[in-house]
Amino acid sequence: xxxxxxxxxxxxxxxxxxxxxxxxxxxxxxxxxxxxxxxxxxxxxxxxxxxxxxxxxxxxxxxxxxxxxxxxxxxxxxxxxxxxxxxxxxxxxxxxxxxxxxxxxxxxxxxxxxxxxxxxxxxxxxxxxxxxxxxxxxxxxxxxxxxxxxxxxxxxxxxxxxxxxxxxxxxxxxxxxxxxxxxxxxxxxxxxxxxxxxxxxxxxxxxxxxxxxxxxxxxxxxxxxxxxxxxxxxxxxxxxxxxxxxxxxxxxxxxxxxxxxxxxxxxxxxxxxxxxxxxxxxxxxxxxxxxxxxxxxxxxxxxxxxxxxxxxxxxxxxxxxxxxxxxxxxxxxxxxxxxxxxxxxxxxxxxxxxxxxxxxxxxxxxxxxxxxxxxxxxxxxxxxxxxxxxxxxxxxxxxxxxx
Numbered sequence: 504x505x506x507x508x509x510x511x512x513x514x515x516x517x518x519x520x521x522x523x524x525x526x527x528x529x530x531x532x533x534x535x536x537x538x539x540x541x542x543x544x545x546x547x548x549x550x551x552x553x554x555x556x557x558x559x560x561x562x563x564x565x566x567x568x569x570x571x572x573x574x575x576x577x578x579x580x581x582x583x584x585x586x587x588x589x590x591x592x593x594x595x596x597x598x599x600x601x602x603x604x605x606x607x608x609x610x611x612x613x614x615x616x617x618x619x620x621x622x623x624x625x626x627x628x629x630x631x632x633x634x635x636x637x638x639x640x641x642x643x644x645x646x647x648x649x650x651x652x653x654x655x656x657x658x659x660x661x662x663x664x665x666x667x668x669x670x671x672x673x674x675x676x677x678x679x680x681x682x683x684x685x686x687x688x689x690x691x692x693x694x695x696x697x698x699x700x701x702x703x704x705x706x707x708x709x710x711x712x713x714x715x716x717x718x719x720x721x722x723x724x725x726x727x728x729x730x731x732x733x734x735x736x737x738x739x740x741x742x743x744x745x746x747x748x749x750x751x752x753x754x755x756x757x758x759x760x761x762x763x764x765x766x767x768x769x770x771x772x773x774x775x776x777x778x779x780x781x782x783x784x785x786x787x788x789x790x791x792x793x794x795x796x797x798x799x800x801x802x803x804x805x806x807x808x809x810x811x812x813x814x815x816x817x818x819x820x821x822x823x824x825x826x827x828x829x830x831x832x833x834x835x836x837x838x839x840x841x842x843x844x845x846x847x848x849x850x851x852x853x854x855x856x857x858x859x860x861x862x863x864x865x866x867x868x869x870x871x872x873x874x875x876x877x878x879x880x881x882x883x884x885x886x887x888x889x890x891x892x893x894x895x896x897x898x899x900x901x902x903x904x905x906x
Contacts (some may be wrong), residue, residue: 504690505716506553510593512712515687516694521679524708526595535576538594539569546598547708548575552587560584561786601694602669605629605640606677608684611812617645617684619677623663625696651681665887673697673704688718717758743818750810757802759811763818767794769897772843773827774798776825778890782825785894793903796868803835816850824902825897827862830886831838835867842875847878854880858900862893
């Protein structure tokens with residue numbers, strides 16, 4: 504998933520027919536002053552980074568003059584918010600706010616279907632609202648469709664407490680935001696706050712769009728939007744994460760999902776989504792530190808496993824590797840094992856000095872066991888060993904190998 508920068512999100516929202524507060528993205532204090540003059544009146548200067556919490560961090564500033572906008576930009580540019588360097592700011596016209604609403608289109612993790620969230624109590628963190636006043640949030644599961652039906656949009660606005668012209672205009676904005684959600688293969692489209700201004704118009708002064716970057720083959724227009732090094736939602740990608748994306752791009756038939764953790768000691772290539780997370784947690788409970796998470800879907804698996812293993816083991820400071828997953832029934836497991844073993848042999852890994860534990864179960868297990876035996880010291884486990892037990896084995900071996 505890739506979170507777009509705010510001005511990119513606003514471009515998409517405006518293109519869908521939702522009114523937005525005028526804005527300009529700039530990279531210098533001088534340009535910020537020029538933008539403020541062009542916009543006229545008061546402005547808001549915001550750090551352009553793909554992360555939340557900007558207001559609390561002091562990088563959203565109300566400015567009455569172009570000089571104040573320049574000063575705010577000067578203070579922000581070059582700072583870091585979270586892990587993100589601030590290279591640009593958004594200078595945006597102030598909005599005369601009469602009411603603030605919260606809107607989000609996303610996916611429900613239980614039903615795996617789209618859902619619309621709406622509240623007439625916008626402008627605050629939705630986490631706080633959900634915790635303190637969950638009844639204030641209208642939740643409406645949606646049937647996938649080309650457009651959000653007008654009656655659904657109006658029902659949601661009405662359920663939130665709106666009436667009259669405000670209901671009609673908010674419903675129109677909901678239809679436009681759904682259009683962004685569907686057309687852009689978005690995981691999330693959020694506007695908080697969606698504003699009713701003093702003239703009775705509904706305006707989006709902000710917006711968040713998170714897209715599924717695995718759908719980029721359907722969106723050539725994303726070429727100028729997605730920055731794989733800079734906007735994965737909480738920090739820039741590391742060189743190893745970038746390398747893994749390059750490996751993933753070698754074949755469209757399978758997909759790698761990968762994260763790296765700076766302080767980790769044990770490389771984890773435990774596939775299977777939930778099982779990978781369970782074993783990740785178990786490593787932490789045992790007092791060790793995972794260095795990676797890794798998952799891969801069926802496709803050109805052997806070559807990707809080979810390249811991924813080589814890339815992961817190039818990371819300094821690793822103390823061991825655990826690879827495997829839950830019981831497989833999609834492809835013979837020796838396809839995965841063959842790729843990992845090829846990388847270990849090519850790198851000259853000796854499992855007696857650098858602990859390696861495999862836990863694979865499924866068709867091809869005996870071939871996999873024979874392949875693993877080609878690397879000295881690799882411990883191979885099958886379905887008779889649970890995933891958590893395999894984790895305990897790698898943790899114990901890493902501790903035994905510690906100087």
